[in-house]
Amino acid sequence: xxxxxxxxxxxxxxxxxxxxxxxxxxxxxxxxxxxxxxxxxxxxxxxxxxxxxxxxxxxxxxxxxxxxxxxxxxxxxxxxxxxxxxxxxxxxxxxxxxxxxxxxxxxxxxxxxxxxxxxxxxxxxxxxxxxxxxxxxxxxxxxxxxx
Numbered sequence: 001x002x003x004x005x006x007x008x009x010x011x012x013x014x015x016x017x018x019x020x021x022x023x024x025x026x027x028x029x030x031x032x033x034x035x036x037x038x039x040x041x042x043x044x045x046x047x048x049x050x051x052x053x054x055x056x057x058x059x060x061x062x063x064x065x066x067x068x069x070x071x072x073x074x075x076x077x078x079x080x081x082x083x084x085x086x087x088x089x090x091x092x093x094x095x096x097x098x099x100x101x102x103x104x105x106x107x108x109x110x111x112x113x114x115x116x117x118x119x120x121x122x123x124x125x126x127x128x129x130x131x132x133x134x135x136x137x138x139x140x141x142x143x144x145x146x147x
Contacts, residue, residue, distance in 0.1 A: 024073035027066070031056040 035052025038044075044051075060067045092099070099106065 020069070021073055024070040027070055028056075028073065
């Protein structure tokens with residue numbers, strides 16, 4: 001009898017962790033589905049997962065405790081992010097014959113969008129650094145915390 005109690009008591013933390021992981025995945029998928037629904041209903045030319053991610057960012061900004069609850073699952077997904085590109089790579093390889101005539105346009109689009117992304121990122125980081133320096137110069141400014 002004691003062994004059953006000990007076994008069930010020992011499995012409780014693992015079961016609680018699994019429940020937390022499932023709930024975290026459910027939150028992430030709920031925001032993706034919400035974004036998909038908004039994109040479908042409103043017919044905006046923005047992918048549903050992007051809309052869901054923006055909504056999720058807004059909710060995370062308002063509720064830091066939610067960020068803590070989904071952090072473990074999010075880090076796990078990010079550590080395996082490269083696997084999510086495999087289906088796209090397979091699709092490109094499968095459609096290589098049809099894409100052959102459009103190779104120049106595709107290459108140009110990739111190069112231009114990459115350069116634009118780098119430029120916008122540099123501008124945003126530069127402005128954020130200036131803003132941070134101004135905050136640090138103020139006499140009663142709170143010290144920034146590192147995550």
